[in-house]
Amino acid sequence: xxxxxxxxxxxxxxxxxxxxxxxxxxxxxxxxxxxxxxxxxxxxxxxxxxxxxxxxxxxxxxxxxxxxxxxxxxxxxxxxxxxxxxxxxxxxxxxxxxxxxxxxxxxxxxxxxxxxxxxxxxxxxxxxxxxxxxxxxxxxxxxxxxxxxxxxxxxxxxxxxxxxxxxxxxxxxxxxxxxxxxxxxxxxxxxxxxxxxxxxxxxxxxxxxxxxxxxxxxxxxxxxxxxxxxxxxxxxxxxxxxxxxxxxxxxxxxxxxxxxxxxxxxxxxxxxxxxxxxxxxxxxxxxxxxxxxxxxx
Amino acid sequence: xxxxxxxxxxxxxxxxxxxxxxxxxxxxxxxxxxxxxxxxxxxxxxxxxxxxxxxxxxxxxxxxxxxxxxxxxxxxxxxxxxxxxxxxxxxxxxxxxxxxxxxxxxxxxxxxxxxxxxxxxxxxxxxxxxxxxxxxxxxxxxxxxxxxxxxxxxxxxxxxxxxxxxxxxxxxxxxxxxxxxxxxxxxxxxxxxxxxxxxxxxxxxxxxxxxxxxxxxxxxxxxxxxxxxxxxxxxxxxxxxxxxxxxxxxxxxxxxxxxxxxxxxxxxxxxxxx
Numbered sequence: 326x327x328x329x330x331x332x333x334x335x336x337x338x339x340x341x342x343x344x345x346x347x348x349x350x351x352x353x354x355x356x357x358x359x360x361x362x363x364x365x366x367x368x369x370x371x372x373x374x375x376x377x378x379x380x381x382x383x384x385x386x387x388x389x390x391x392x393x394x395x396x397x398x399x400x401x402x403x404x405x406x407x408x409x410x411x412x413x414x415x416x417x418x419x420x421x422x423x424x425x426x427x428x429x430x431x432x433x434x435x436x437x438x439x440x441x442x443x444x445x446x447x448x449x450x451x452x453x454x455x456x457x458x459x460x461x462x463x464x465x466x467x468x469x470x471x472x473x474x475x476x477x478x479x480x481x482x483x484x485x486x487x488x489x490x491x492x493x494x495x496x497x498x499x500x501x502x503x504x505x506x507x508x509x510x511x512x513x514x515x516x517x518x519x520x521x522x523x524x525x526x527x528x529x530x531x532x533x534x535x536x537x538x539x540x541x542x543x544x545x546x547x548x549x550x551x552x553x554x555x556x557x558x559x560x561x562x563x564x565x566x567x568x569x570x571x572x573x574x575x576x577x578x579x580x581x582x583x584x585x586x587x588x589x590x591x592x593x594x595x596x597x598x599x600x601x602x603x604x605x606x607x608x609x610x611x612x613x614x615x616x617x618x619x620x621x622x
Numbered sequence: 623x624x625x626x627x628x629x630x631x632x633x634x635x636x637x638x639x640x641x642x643x644x645x646x647x648x649x650x651x652x653x654x655x656x657x658x659x660x661x662x663x664x665x666x667x668x669x670x671x672x673x674x675x676x677x678x679x680x681x682x683x684x685x686x687x688x689x690x691x692x693x694x695x696x697x698x699x700x701x702x703x704x705x706x707x708x709x710x711x712x713x714x715x716x717x718x719x720x721x722x723x724x725x726x727x728x729x730x731x732x733x734x735x736x737x738x739x740x741x742x743x744x745x746x747x748x749x750x751x752x753x754x755x756x757x758x759x760x761x762x763x764x765x766x767x768x769x770x771x772x773x774x775x776x777x778x779x780x781x782x783x784x785x786x787x788x789x790x791x792x793x794x795x796x797x798x799x800x801x802x803x804x805x806x807x808x809x810x811x812x813x814x815x816x817x818x819x820x821x822x823x824x825x826x827x828x829x830x831x832x833x834x835x836x837x838x839x840x841x842x843x844x845x846x847x848x849x850x851x852x853x854x855x856x857x858x859x860x861x862x863x864x865x866x867x868x869x870x871x872x873x874x875x876x877x878x879x880x881x882x883x884x885x886x887x888x889x890x891x892x893x894x895x896x
Contacts, residue, residue, distance in 0.1 A: 334804060337685070341722065342717070342722060343717070343720070343801060344716035344717075344720035344722070347713060347716040348712070348716045348717070348723060348728065349713035349715045350712070351709040351710060351711075351712075351713035351732075351772055352707050352713075352728070352732075353733060354709060354768065354769055354772060355735050355769060356741075357769075358747075358765065358766065358769030358775075359735040359738060359743065359769055360735065362746040362747050362750075363742060364746075365745075365746035365749075366742055366743060366745055366746055369745060369746070382824075390691060398649075408882070415808070420644075423642070424637075424640060424644070425642070427633065427636065427637040428637060428641075430633065430637075431634065431637055438637065438638070438641045439883065440880055441641040441642060441645040442641050442644050443879065443880070443886075444644075444645055444876060444879075444880075445644065445647070445648065445885050446650055446874060446879065446886075447826060447830070447872065447876045447878075447879035447880075448648065448830075448831040448872050448876075449830040449832060449846065449850065449871060449872060449875075449877050450830065451832060451836075451847050451848075451850040451851040452868040452871055452872055453647075453739055454851050455854060455864060455868070456648075456650075456651045456855055456864075456865070456868060457649055458645070459859060459861055459864065460650055460651055460654055460861055461647055461650070464666070465665060466663040466664070466665045468650055468667065470665070470667055471665060474666075475845060476834075481762035492801075498644070499646065501644060502644075503650075503886075506883065506886065506887050507887050508659075511819075511889045526859045527776075533626070544640065555736060555737050558737075558739045559656075559739045559740045559741060559833050561741075561832065561833045561836065561837075562832035562833065562836055562847065562851065564694070565836060565851065565854075566851050566853075566854035567638065567854070567880050569854075574866060577739075577741070578740075578741040579835075580835070581744060581745075582741070582743045582744070585704070585745060585748065591745055594745055595745050597884065598741055598742045598743075598744065598745060599742070600858075601739045601740040601741050601742050602738055602739065604739075605737055605738060605739050605742075606737075606738075608737070608738035609734055611818060
């Protein structure tokens with residue numbers, strides 16, 4: 326990281342003042358839009374507040390949290406959130422890593438390969454979800470049903486038997502490009518001489534992968550996990566357009582949405598919002614540390 | 623020798639097959655968009671031999687909904703991206719060229735706001751918007767997307783500005799250039815590729831954003847994400863038409879995305895992977 330030397334004396338403090346003025350609008354907007362609204366969320370979670378009933382907005386302490394935790398939909402939503410994140414991360418990183426290692430070795434046509442692989446990332450979630458749900462996963466006329474019939478297997482009714490897995494597949498498809506591109510970028514900065522030397526010394530390709538490539542990719546993989554998790558915690562549209570929620574596919578985000586929009590219960594929804602924020606903060610703490618280290622590198 | 627050549631051919635074939643498989647859902651929808659509704663749901667499916675038709679595109683373009691949503695998407699993504707740049711360029715400039723002991727903390731704090739799940743603030747913002755008449759307005763969505771993408775832009779630009787040698791800017795400053803002259807005349811030409819790709823990445827993210835745009839709009843300000851999402855109701859399930867609408871909705875950012883894919887890695891990893 327380059328740190329520019331600044332003029333001394335009054336010039337320096339003038340520069341500092343200017344710097345503060347230049348940063349202020351960005352900081353202000355983030356405080357107003359991202360931080361301040363957290364306060365009412367906490368407040369609503371402690372009062373009796375329903376949009377349809379004429380409640381008195383009385384302070385009820387932890388009652389909303391109690392109702393949230395005893396809600397039969399709460400634990401499944403937590404489980405689904407973890408399951409979705411886990412599946413999407415696993416699939417996107419495994420496929421992305423494999424693809425990156427393959428493309429890394431290709432010389433002719435690499436540009437076109439990148440083009441093919443990167444495309445799903447730029448597809449808006451509703452489009453991705455609807456194309457997969459209908460054109461691919463539909464059990465009668467979908468492409469997958471036809472492919473499995475070619476191999477003599479029966480069609481899978483994806484959304485009625487494996488709704489959460491289906492959604493995970495769709496989301497993983499959108500994140501494979503990101504994982505692949507990050508890992509490919511990192512592979513290309515990998516010391517080729519080191520690998521060639523290992524090859525000459527007769528190291529097996531597994532040994533090279535395990536002891537040279539994988540350690541080199543550890544940090545980029547950690548970063549992919551972090552960035553994907555940030556986006557996955559607010560996963561919404563894919564559930565919205567495919568199953569419309571329900572106990573089997575609600576994640577925490579969708580549970581909150583349905584508490585507000587379908588049950589009009591602001592108190593409980595806010596309690597769930599606070600839980601989601603705490604949940605994210607635990608993850609964020611680990612991850613900010615990870616990225617923070619890269620600032621010094 | 624023979625064996626290595628064979629395995630390299632096998633590897634190359636595998637690479638292309640997998641890459642095509644990843645792109646297949648899109649290519650399949652592209653094909654379906656040129657089919658008739660009957661052919662789109664035919665089983666076994668027809669691949670290239672069918673009556674190619676532009677009927678689906680015509681009917682999507684003719685229903686005013688698409689153009690209305692396209693206009694909203696352009697206004698929302700364009701407006702919020704411009705606003706993001708207007709806020710992020712000065713901030714990143716200050717952090718890169720006049721760093722203090724707080725700079726690192728501010729950068730990480732900005733990143734941490736990105737980690738707060740949007741649902742945590744959904745309720746107050748929804749109620750506030752309802753009371754202030756901001757629900758289903760372009761301005762309302764622009765404001766939220768601006769806050770959402772600002773940290774990413776600051777990080778991208780910060781990493782970018784860091785590569786501009788500070789001495790050149792100091793020299794300009796010593797020669798009596800004002801801050802505005804310094805930014806416009808000296809910094810901008812050097813940082814222009816970074817500025818452009820940051821703008822386009824933010825534009826793409828805003829175009830595809832589907833949490834706030836689905837929650838905060840209904841009709842007036844509904845962008846393309848909401849337009850496509852409306853196809854999820856059962857009576858709207860015409861595959862060929864859905865495919866045409868999908869292609870028309872993703873085409874602009876797909877092209878932009880292809881053009882600045884290299885910056886994508888750096889932008890979305892906050893400069894941690896170069």
